[in-house]
Amino acid sequence: AFLKHTSLASSQAYNFSASVCSWQGVSCDANREHVVGLVFSGMNLSGTVPDNTIGKLGKLQTLDLSHNNITGLPSDFWSLSSLKNLNLSSNHISGSNLLVSAVVISVV
Secondary structure, eight states: OTGGGSGGGGOTTOOTTSOGGGSTTEEEOTTSOSEEEEEOTTSOOEEEOOTTSGGGOTTOOEEEOOSSEEEEOOGGGGGOTTOOEEEOOSSOEEETTEEESOOEEEOO
8 A cells, every 4th residue: 555655656566456475675475475575765755654554564574665755654653563674764754753864773
């Protein structure tokens, strides 16, 4: 749903009727049941990430949204309990008590 609200929706790399596991930048587990990685660095994404999109990916381990123009994160973003690698650097993310200029987190 997040990608459908971006300029990538018109990209030929994203066939929204195909399996999400076949999309550029998306990694799935061995059974192709769960998304475990999203790498959308430098993809000209802009605006706020909508609620009930990325936060629903309970098995997500890697998220790289760096080098875009993202201005806000969804309220359910903080429920990503399996997240091990996070890169939100080079965006314009802010909130009531949040200003993120460079965030790169890796948990070993």
